[in-house]
Amino acid sequence: MATEATGAASGPGMPQLDFSTFGNQIFWLLITLVVIYFILSRIALPRIGAVLAERQGTITNDIAAAENLRAKAIEAEAAYNKALADARLEANRIIAEAKADIQADLDKAIAKADAQIAAKAAEGEKAIAEIRATALENVTEVAKDTAKEIVAAMGGKADARSVTAAVNARMKG
Amino acid sequence: MATDAATGTGLKFDPMGQFLVKPLFGGDMVNWYTPTNVTLWMVIAILGITAMLVLGTSRRAVIPTRSQSIGELAYGFVYKMVEDVTGKDGLRYFPYIMTLFMFVLFSNFLGLVPMAFTTTSHIAVTGVLALAVFLTVTILGFVKNGPAFLGMFWVTSAPLALRPVLALIEVISYFVRPVSHSIRLAGNMTAGHAVVKVFAAFAGLVALSPLAILGVVAMYGLEILVCFIQAYVFTILTCVYLKDALHPHH
Numbered sequence: 019m020a021t022e023a024t025g026a027a028s029g030p031g032m033p034q035l036d037f038s039t040f041g042n043q044i045f046w047l048l049i050t051l052v053v054i055y056f057i058l059s060r061i062a063l064p065r066i067g068a069v070l071a072e073r074q075g076t077i078t079n080d081i082a083a084a085e086n087l088r089a090k091a092i093e094a095e096a097a098y099n100k101a102l103a104d105a106r107l108e109a110n111r112i113i114a115e116a117k118a119d120i121q122a123d124l125d126k127a128i129a130k131a132d133a134q135i136a137a138k139a140a141e142g143e144k145a146i147a148e149i150r151a152t153a154l155e156n157v158t159e160v161a162k163d164t165a166k167e168i169v170a171a172m173g174g175k176a177d178a179r180s181v182t183a184a185v186n187a188r189m190k191g
Numbered sequence: 192m193a194t195d196a197a198t199g200t201g202l203k204f205d206p207m208g209q210f211l212v213k214p215l216f217g218g219d220m221v222n223w224y225t226p227t228n229v230t231l232w233m234v235i236a237i238l239g240i241t242a243m244l245v246l247g248t249s250r251r252a253v254i255p256t257r258s259q260s261i262g263e264l265a266y267g268f269v270y271k272m273v274e275d276v277t278g279k280d281g282l283r284y285f286p287y288i289m290t291l292f293m294f295v296l297f298s299n300f301l302g303l304v305p306m307a308f309t310t311t312s313h314i315a316v317t318g319v320l321a322l323a324v325f326l327t328v329t330i331l332g333f334v335k336n337g338p339a340f341l342g343m344f345w346v347t348s349a350p351l352a353l354r355p356v357l358a359l360i361e362v363i364s365y366f367v368r369p370v371s372h373s374i375r376l377a378g379n380m381t382a383g384h385a386v387v388k389v390f391a392a393f394a395g396l397v398a399l400s401p402l403a404i405l406g407v408v409a410m411y412g413l414e415i416l417v418c419f420i421q422a423y424v425f426t427i428l429t430c431v432y433l434k435d436a437l438h439p440h441h
Contacts, residue, residue, distance in 0.1 A: 032207060033207060033212060033313075034210060034312065034313050034314050034315070034381060035314070038221060039315070041222075041223035042212065042221050042224075042225055042227055043212065043229050043310075043315040043316055044315055045223045045224065046229050046233050047229075047233065047316050047320075048319070049233075050233040050236065050294065051290060053237050054290050054293060055286065055290045057237070057240065057241055058240075058244065058293065059286040059290075061244075061245050062240075062241075062244035062245050062248065062262070062266075063244075063266065063286055063289060065245075065251060066244065066248055066262055066266040069253070069255075070266070072253055
């Protein structure tokens with residue numbers, strides 16, 4: 019074993035410097051490089067390059083689509099807000115209209131009621147006036163009759179005209 | 192076995208044996224066309240790269256599977272490196288740089304498989320890679336910029352008196368590039384594997400074996416890091432040299 023080691027050491031030394039193998043190595047190296055170059059430049063690199071480009075394209079497209087969708091979403095939101103505002107306006111308008119209608123109905127009803135009340139009041143006043151008038155007449159009548167009776171009882175002669183005049187004068191006072 | 196280890200005859204230091212280039216089908220002659228373990232491991236590297244980048248991505252899914260993610264990760268990693276370092280006009284050379292990166296990466300990592308042969312630990316292999324980069328980049332620089340490419344060595348931002356000196360330094364450093372480029376990779380691979388082997392040899396000694404195994408594990412972890420970093424360094428330096436060729440003005 020020891021002899022083998024010394025034999026190897028005293029032999030070619032570094033195999034790297036054994037020039038007899040250079041031709042062989044260079045020959046196979048050149049073949050290898052040419053083969054690798056053709057495999058890479060004909061098959062591998064165009065394929066990988068295409069895949070990468072396609073991926074880049076896909077990503078770009080997806081980003082554009084996303085941007086598009088985002089714009090659409092914003093648009094939809096704006097439309098939604100507008101519709102909401104419109105609906106609110108419409109609702110306010112309807113409420114105001116309904117209020118006005120109710121107010122008009124109310125006013126009409128109040129006016130009608132007022133008129134009815136006024137009519138009733140007038141009727142009442144008229145009845146009261148009538149009652150008062152008849153009462154006054156009755157009082158006058160009774161006063162005249164009473165005055166005539168009193169005068170007759172006293173033994174005087176009742177003059178209808180002067181009694182009436184006297185009663186009237188009294189009534190006025 | 193225990194007595195062997197105790198007497199020390201169990202120790203067998205042969206850290207360099209793993210780097211021997213051997214014919215696959217017997218015989219001693221290594222001719223240029225002989226299928227050797229170099230051939231075997233390079234073919235395995237090709238199969239690995241194919242599995243990762245071709246089979247893994249065969250579904251071409253927009254939402255990737257795990258294997259496809261790994262392929263895309265490797266693609267994106269090198270693509271971004273080329274783009275960042277050399278700029279948009281360097282992307283024409285992306286397939287070449289990707290070839291270099293994948294080959295170096297797979298060779299480095301396959302070398303970590305026990306009993307494997309590390310093709311990138313040989314200066315013949317890394318030297319050819321580095322020289323190919325050097326020649327390509329130099330020729331490309333002259334083709335793209337004409338004689339203006341030489342302006343790279345003439346530092347106009349320095350004082351005039353210093354410029355010839357700087358030019359000399361620049362020229363020397365330019366020609367040292369392939370040397371450092373190749374030796375860095377091969378040296379890192381060789382050293383790491385040799386150290387792991389030495390630690391493994393010490394495991395034959397009963398007293399030292401826990402320490403030796405711990406050492407192997409620690410070195411192995413470090414080597415995993417080194418394998419990736421060296422592939423990365425080799426590739427990014429290629430990108431830097433390419434940038435110099437495309438835009439020689441600092």
